[in-house]
Amino acid sequence: MTRSLIALLILFSSIVNDQTVQAQSKILTEAAPAAGGFSAARLARLDASMQAWVNQKWVNGSVVLIARHGKVVFYKAHGYNDPATKAPLDKTGIFRVASQTKALTTVAVMMLWEEGKFSLDDPVSKFIPTFANQKVLATFNAKDTTYTTVPAKRPITIRDLLTHTSGLGYPAIGPPAESAIYAKSNMTGGVGVKGQKLSDAMTRLGTLPLFFQPGEQWKYGLNMDVLGYLIEKWSGMNLEDFFQKRICQPLGMKDTYFNVPPEKGSRLVNFFQGDSAGTIKKQASVFGGVLDMNYPLQKHDYFSGGGGMSSTVYDYATFLQMLLNNGEYNGVRLLARNTVRxxxxxxxxxxxxNIGDHALDNKFGFGFLVISENGSKFTPSQAGTYSWGGVFSTSYWVDPKEDMLVLIYRNMWGPYVSNTDKAFKPLVYQAIND
Known part of the structure; x- marks a missing residue:
């Protein structure tokens, strides 16, 4: 091998290594669209569309953040926090992000896995004894809520919980048998819970039947709530403290909480319900009055790993950038790159x-929906894009091949909210200009 060829190889290796370091150390910085490979003129289409959604009364308002190559190229709010008074929606508002809590739970679990607290294929019963010798629902009598079971073929594992393949269901949103069995045992979705302890609820959950044999189906369930309790057992601190001390504070996430501090209460955005006539009304409670929408301000100690957190768009973008950086942000490493993989x-x-559009064409990782090669034909997002969202109309995705993260936050339900989702993704991708 000639000296010149060796020199070229060394130079190439140095460039690759330097690029790897840069890729792992990107810190979110607001910049002109061109710095992130976006067209300002094309992003103006998104800007105008967000205002049009408000004018058409699809939503009361929305906040959007787009970052690519670590550059925040779009970070705006449109609409109202109260249409009646025309109080504007602030882009720094604190939103109820509900199931976006699951990603923090997943990161916390994998941090503790890296520390050797458990194996992914450990049975859950190793840590919560009531999960031993589990049964699977066979028949259900709706008249008196009695049921029969068959033995589970194998124990459920930590891996099953992370992938929603355990056989656990979700209270109130599953089929009648599932909802009835959980209601009878006072199982909840974990948000706004009062008068219960997480340890008691998760221990009780282990005595209830599974709804399919472990590992044989995918079903959205209380898996992350169980993992939240396991985080408490493995770490010796409650979930709120773990998130704050091990994730939020190290990353500089200053507005992400289970319990929103009273001094920040005015920043909690209002929640709305729309109807087909375009009427948008502020809601003090939902689910037939069962859930007070001020729950983030009501001091509680039931910390659901599957829901319950509130956050800002920018805080959550910081968390996603950590993942996009392969587990590191601003000199703080939470996870190894192969763990993120x-x-x-x-x-x-x-x-x-079995969730979302084109569900049969995509896959699931640990805590995230993952777009497959086949699924990518339905969307401008590249294969490998991972995402999730919350029940109150917040959502995000991370597209590693584009080195991009995107969030859209609304706190509203209504027949036209989904119109914004359908319009949003094409508006983001059409503005990429490199």
Whole structure:
């Protein structure tokens, strides 16, 4: 090998290594669209569309943040925090992000896995004894809520919880048998819970039947709530403290909470319900009055790993940038890059997540929906894009191949909210200009 060829190889290796370091150390910085490979003129289409959604009364308002190559190229709010008074929606508002809590729980679990607290294939019963010798629902009598079971073929594992393949269901949003069995045992979705302890609820959950044999189906369930309790057992601190001390504070996430501090209460955005006539009304409670929408301001100690957190768009973008950086942000490493790889690849084999559009064409990792090569034909997002959202109309995605993260936050339900989702993704991708 000639000296010149060796020199070229050394130079190439140095460039690759330097690029790797840069890729792992990106800190969110607001910049002109061109710095992130976006067209300002094309982003103006998104800007105008967000205002049009308000004018058409699809939503009361929305906040959007787009970052690419670590550059925040779009960070705006449109609309109203109260249409009646025309009080504007602030882009720094604190939103109820609900199931976006699950990503923090997943990161916390994998941090503790890296510390050797457990194996992914450990049975849950190793840590919560009531999960031993579990049964699977066979028949259900709706008249008196009695049921029969068959033995589970194998124990459920930590991996099953991370992938929603355990057989656990979700209170109130599942089929009648599932809802009835959980209601009878006072199982909840974990948000706004009063008068219960997480330890008691998760221990009780282990005595209830599974709804399919472990590992044989994908079903959205209370898996992350169980993992939240396990985080408490493995770490010796409650979930709120773990999130704050091990994730939020190290990353500089200053507005992400289970319990929003009273001094920040005015920043909690209002929640709205729209109807087909275009009427948008502020809601003090939802689910037939069961859930007070001021729950983030009502001091509580039931910390659901599956829901319950509130956050800002910018705080959550920081968290996502950490993942996009392969586990590191601003000199703080929470996860190794191969751990992030595990979390964001297909972990369910030939199963399919039965949720969202084109569900049969995508996959699931640890805590994230993952767009497959086949699924990418339905969307401008590249294969490998991972995402999730919350029940109150917040959502995000991370597209590693584009080195991009995107969030859209609304706190509203209504027949036209989904119109904004359908319009939003094309508006983001059409503005990429490199």
């Amino acid at each position: 595990l979390m964001t690849m297909n972990q369910i084999g030939d199963l399919n997540p």
